[in-house]
Structure formats: structure tokens, C-alpha cells
Amino acid sequence: SQQGEEDPQALSIQEGENATMNCSYKTSINNLQWYRQNSGRGLVHLILIRSNEREKHSGRLRVTLDTSKKSSSLLITASRAADTASYFCASPLGGSYIPTFGRGTSLIVHP
Amino acid sequence: DAGVIQSPRHEVTEMGQEVTLRCKPISGHDYLFWYRQTMMRGLELLIYFNNNVPIDDSGMPEDRFSAKMPNASFSTLKIQPSEPRDSAVYFCASSGTGGNYGYTFGSGTRLTVV
Numbered sequence: 001s002q003q004g005e006e007d008p009q010a011l012s013i014q015e016g017e018n019a020t021m022n023c024s025y026k027t028s029i030n031n032l033q034w035y036r037q038n039s040g041r042g043l044v045h046l047i048l049i050r051s052n053e054r055e056k057h058s059g060r061l062r063v064t065l066d067t068s069k070k071s072s073s074l075l076i077t078a079s080r081a082a083d084t085a086s087y088f089c090a091s092p093l094g095g096s097y098i099p100t101f102g103r104g105t106s107l108i109v110h111p
Numbered sequence: 112d113a114g115v116i117q118s119p120r121h122e123v124t125e126m127g128q129e130v131t132l133r134c135k136p137i138s139g140h141d142y143l144f145w146y147r148q149t150m151m152r153g154l155e156l157l158i159y160f161n162n163n164v165p166i167d168d169s170g171m172p173e174d175r176f177s178a179k180m181p182n183a184s185f186s187t188l189k190i191q192p193s194e195p196r197d198s199a200v201y202f203c204a205s206s207g208t209g210g211n212y213g214y215t216f217g218s219g220t221r222l223t224v225v
Contacts, residue, residue, distance in 0.1 A: 033213055033214075035214075035216075041218060041219070042115075042202055042204075042216035042217050042218045042219050043154075043202070043204075043214075043216040044216070045213035045214060045215065045216075048212065048213050088154070090214075098144075098156065098159060098167070099214075100156060101146075101153065101154040102153070103153045104153070
């Protein structure tokens with residue numbers, strides 16, 4: 001079963017614009033992770049936010065976590081064509097530490 | 112470190128044949144995971160190991176699938192006999208401390224069963 005669900009399924013923007021992706025999950029978590037997958041490649045870990053954190057930054061990435069709404073968002077600022085990829089959230093199911101992945105958001109950044 | 116290494120990158124086989132996928136995790140990581148990715152089902156966890164011991168194989172679809180980890184630096188996922196519906200990309204990932212710092216994925220093996 002899937003824990004996280006990303007929204008939207010697909011997002012198309014122009015270079016320089018911001019991209020926001022959302023993730024909703026079902027059970028309580030101890031952390032939530034975001035990954036990027038370029039076409040034909042494996043997933044790359046971007047950022048991990050713990051349940052006691054509300055916001056985290058890494059370069060042009062900003063992740064927020066709202067445990068009351070069981071949701072997280074990933075913001076990519078000043079997007080570049082190289083950001084074109086699928087983005088996944090992953091969070092543990094139930095009391096496990098092992099994350100399950102959503103279906104992902106396919107982001108296309110047009111140059 | 113070279114990261115998680117998977118082989119082969121691509122595998123095309125005929126239905127009924129045995130397929131073996133290989134993975135070398137990052138040195139020092141004590142967790143190893145096998146995932147399968149398809150358009151229909153997304154990314155599914157098949158099995159994971161902790162310190163070379165299988166912990167949860169509830170995601171393994173059928174008895175045709177088996178996985179081993181004979182030592183800390185090597186794991187295999189075997190499908191015997193293979194079927195067309197097994198066609199997918201199979202990923203291996205490893206992590207330390209149960210994934211509290213993220214997972215490192217290999218580049219995957221694209222399996223096509225004809």
C-alpha cells in the first residue's frame with residue numbers, strides 16, 4: 001500500500017518560475033523524505049525532514065511539513081531546465097522506519 | 112564511494128528463464144532494499160535486509176521471487192521462472208541507521224521478459 005501521494009501528478013513551468021509539489025500521507029511519521037528521479041535513472045535523495053521540524057532548506061529547495069494535516073510540500077525556487085524530473089515523497093508506514101513511496105510528480109521545466 | 116552498484120543495467124530474457132539481478136550496497140550501510148518500479152504500480156518495496164538478514168519480504172509478489180544477501184557487500188534478487196508481467200525496473204537501495212538519513216539508490220536494472 002502507498003503511504004504518500006503527490007500532487008499534482010504533472011507540472012509544467014517555464015525556467016525561472018517556482019515549482020511547488022505537495023505530498024499527503026496517512027499515518028503518523030517520524031520523518032518524510034523527498035527524492036528526485038531523472039529519466040532512466042535511480043532515485044536521488046534530496047532532503048529529509050523530521051516530524052518535529054516544520055521547515056527545511058537546501059539550496060533552492062524548501063520543504064515544509066504540517067503533521068496536523070499530514071502533508072508536506074517541496075518548493076523549488078528559480079527552476080532550471082535541469083530540474084526536469086519526477087519527484088517523490090517517501091514516508092514510513094505505521095510504526096515502521098521503512099518509507100513507502102508515492103507515485104511522484106512529473107516536473108517539466110521549459111527553457 | 113562508487114555508490115550502490117547494480118548489474119546488469121538491462122536484461123532481456125525469454126519467459127520461463129531464470130533471471131538474477133545483483134547489487135553491491137555502499138560499504139558500511141547495514142540496510143539493503145529491493146524495489147520494483149512500473150508505470151502501473153509505481154515504486155514497490157519487495158524485500159529488505161538488516162545486517163544481511165531478511166527482515167520483511169511481504170512485498171515479494173510470488174514464490175518465483177527470492178532474494179539473498181550472503182554478505183554485507185552483495186545481494187541478489189532471483190526470478191525463476193520469469194514471466195512477462197515481471198518486466199519492470201528493479202532498484203536496489205542501501206542506508207545506514209534504518210534510513211533516518213535517506214536512502215541511496217542504484218541505477219536500476221531494466222528487465223524485459225518476452
